[in-house]
Amino acid sequence: MSEPSLAVIGAGPAGLAATLAAAARGIRVTLIDSAPEAGGQFYRQPAPGLGARRPQALHHQWRTWERLRDRLRTHVRAGTVRHLTDHHVWFVERRGAARLTVHALTGPEQAEAAEVHADAVLLATGGYEKVLPFPGWTLPGVVTAGGAQAMLKGGLVLPGRTAVVAGTGPLLLPVATGLAAAGATVAALVDSADPAAFVRRSRALAARPDKVVEGAGYAGRLLRHRVRTFLHHTVVAAHGAERLEAVTVAALDRNGRVRPDTRRRLDCDTLAVGHGMLPHTDLADALGCRVDGTAVHVDDEQRTDVPGVWAAGETTGIGGSALSLAEGHIAGRSIAARLAGRTPDPASWAAAARTRERLRAFFAAVDSVYAPPAHWAEQVTDETVVCRCEEVPAGAVREAVRELGAGDLRTVKLLTRAGMGWCQGRVCGPGVAGIAGCEQSAGRRPFARPVPLGVLARAGESEESA
Amino acid sequence: MNPLDLVRAEPGPAFTVTLDGREVEALPGQTVAAALWTAGVTSWRTTRGEGRPRGIFCGIGVCFDCLVTVNDRPNQRACLVPLRPGDAIRTQEGTGHDE
Numbered sequence: 001m002s003e004p005s006l007a008v009i010g011a012g013p014a015g016l017a018a019t020l021a022a023a024a025r026g027i028r029v030t031l032i033d034s035a036p037e038a039g040g041q042f043y044r045q046p047a048p049g050l051g052a053r054r055p056q057a058l059h060h061q062w063r064t065w066e067r068l069r070d071r072l073r074t075h076v077r078a079g080t081v082r083h084l085t086d087h088h089v090w091f092v093e094r095r096g097a098a099r100l101t102v103h104a105l106t107g108p109e110q111a112e113a114a115e116v117h118a119d120a121v122l123l124a125t126g127g128y129e130k131v132l133p134f135p136g137w138t139l140p141g142v143v144t145a146g147g148a149q150a151m152l153k154g155g156l157v158l159p160g161r162t163a164v165v166a167g168t169g170p171l172l173l174p175v176a177t178g179l180a181a182a183g184a185t186v187a188a189l190v191d192s193a194d195p196a197a198f199v200r201r202s203r204a205l206a207a208r209p210d211k212v213v214e215g216a217g218y219a220g221r222l223l224r225h226r227v228r229t230f231l232h233h234t235v236v237a238a239h240g241a242e243r244l245e246a247v248t249v250a251a252l253d254r255n256g257r258v259r260p261d262t263r264r265r266l267d268c269d270t271l272a273v274g275h276g277m278l279p280h281t282d283l284a285d286a287l288g289c290r291v292d293g294t295a296v297h298v299d300d301e302q303r304t305d306v307p308g309v310w311a312a313g314e315t316t317g318i319g320g321s322a323l324s325l326a327e328g329h330i331a332g333r334s335i336a337a338r339l340a341g342r343t344p345d346p347a348s349w350a351a352a353a354r355t356r357e358r359l360r361a362f363f364a365a366v367d368s369v370y371a372p373p374a375h376w377a378e379q380v381t382d383e384t385v386v387c388r389c390e391e392v393p394a395g396a397v398r399e400a401v402r403e404l405g406a407g408d409l410r411t412v413k414l415l416t417r418a419g420m421g422w423c424q425g426r427v428c429g430p431g432v433a434g435i436a437g438c439e440q441s442a443g444r445r446p447f448a449r450p451v452p453l454g455v456l457a458r459a460g461e462s463e464e465s466a
Numbered sequence: 467m468n469p470l471d472l473v474r475a476e477p478g479p480a481f482t483v484t485l486d487g488r489e490v491e492a493l494p495g496q497t498v499a500a501a502l503w504t505a506g507v508t509s510w511r512t513t514r515g516e517g518r519p520r521g522i523f524c525g526i527g528v529c530f531d532c533l534v535t536v537n538d539r540p541n542q543r544a545c546l547v548p549l550r551p552g553d554a555i556r557t558q559e560g561t562g563h564d565e
Contacts, residue, residue: 034527036548041526046473046475046495047494047495047496047548048495049477049478049493049494049495049496050470050473050475050477050478050493050494050495050496051475051476051477051478052473052474052475053473053474053475053476054472054473054474055473057472057473057474058469058472058473108547109539128524128526128528129524138518138520139519140508140509140519140520140521140522141508141521142523143522143523143524143525144523144524144525144529146524146525146526147522147523147524147525147526147545148525149525150525150526150545151499151500151503151522151525151545152469154497154500155495155496155497155499155500155503156469156470156473156475156493156496156500157469157496157500157503157504158468158469158503159503159508159522160508181467181472182467182468182469182472183467183468183469183471183472242509242519243508243509243519385516388520388523388529388531389530389531390515391513391514391515391516391518421530422529422530422533423528423529423530426528426529427523427524427528427529
């Protein structure tokens with residue numbers, strides 16, 4: 001009988017840590033990822049053809065990455081880990097009592113089917129950026145903060161010459177300093193929150209002195225690049241005809257409302273904007289895993305409530321790379337023990353569990369400090385497109401609520417088509433929920449990405465071989 | 467400073483692709499979107515309903531705003547598709563199936 005096998009979906013920090021922990025304990029691991037190289041978004045690598053000799057100039061915690069990368073290479077060479085790149089997973093299904101099948105698309109046109117069979121699956125699918133709508137946010141030149149960073153890290157390109165970085169959340173700091181270091185003029189960093197609010201949360205901060213040092217480092221770099229910082233401010237509108245030419249920012253009052261007398265116009269050709277992150281939960285949801293709010297529910301071992309399925313990293317709640325590493329490590333150890341028929345000893349991962357506990361507390365504080373302004377939806381005019389794919393204006397969403405009685409995202413979607421387009425509501429979900437005044441739930445999508453009908457028709461025909 | 471200098475890049479030889487027949491230079495490994503940004507192009511499609519210009523938004527394959535026609539295949543995500551020498555990129559109108 002062959003040794004037990006694990007399929008890890010996602011080669012970011014959580015997936016890498018789990019892969020290494022499980023492979024070191026005798027589990028045969030298949031690491032499946034959509035990118036051409038491991039790293040995920042946090043450790044996104046420039047394409048090899050670009051010949052970057054100092055890629056670390058765009059990165060944080062580079063030594064941690066080098067260790068992960070080197071250990072992965074050793075396992076791949078030894079044959080204990082199979083790393084499948086350019087594999088876009090669209091579905092995971094159970095076949096029989098204890099076997100799982102991962103379905104992916106591959107090939108240059110993403111039209112070829114690939115299947116991986118395993119005894120256990122770890123979902124390490126990460127997260128993506130949340131952006132709330134405002135007038136002008138569909139103009140070319142307006143990009144997500146993380147998107148600007150991804151294009152810079154992976155393609156070594158900038159969207160323009162003069163950028164404003166805006167929204168709320170810790171991601172804005174590395175994005176602003178990264179764009180500036182790469183040669184963009186960062187005209188302003190605009191955050192609706194005030195990081196000083198952390199001072200009032202001394203317990204969460206005291207638990208993570210490294211985060212205080214990290215924050216101070218960013219402050220120094222912002223000064224060095226002469227980036228003006230507007231706290232308690234928000235972007236009210238983006239302006240331009242065919243592309244972005246300027247933004248209007250304004251101060252917020254204590255209740256999170258725009259103070260009209262404080263509007264100022266900033267010329268820029270790029271707006272990098274973000275309001276936090278959301279977990280990718282599609283695969284977990286399709287498997288029937290419990291999803292709490294917007295995150296996959298896991299126990300102390302990182303197990304979902306579906307047998308054989310673990311989850312780690314941003315998919316279980318947003319908390320950054322260090323938390324993802326800790327969760328992945330715990331998941332990998334738990335999987336190795338469970339697949340060997342043993343009950344794992346939590347004492348064996350006590351250090352990772354302590355890190356996990358502290359970072360979850362820290363990011364709970366982050367979430368409460370960096371909440372979007374309470375009355376952001378008031379700035380969204382009826383004409384503003386809120387669903388970018390289906391071009392649904394805010395007025396239509398408001399009408400669906402006011403005139404037609406829609407009270408939840410699903411009904412708004414049925415009445416307006418908001419969320420029915422290409423992205424399946426991933427981008428517009430939080431915005432539509434805020435404008436409709438209803439709860440933002442995790443979207444329910446049968447597949448994690450579009451699938452050619454031919455692939456769908458043939459899925460499941462292949463013999464169980466692995 | 468520019469991003470290539472920042473990481474001391476020594477890219478492989480540049481090659482040529484076309485955007486609506488016009489020659490655009492690309493570096494090995496760059497996606498369609500990265501090469502177009504370098505060429506100063508930030509929008510390459512218009513929407514089905516209002517005909518509004520769109521380009522990169524999320525940059526990681528989630529939003530589908532950056533759809534483009536690559537070698538006669540419409541609706542490819544420019545942020546994900548790596549370029550190869552001679553690729554023909556066409557700006558896309560509406561669903562990309564209208565022509």
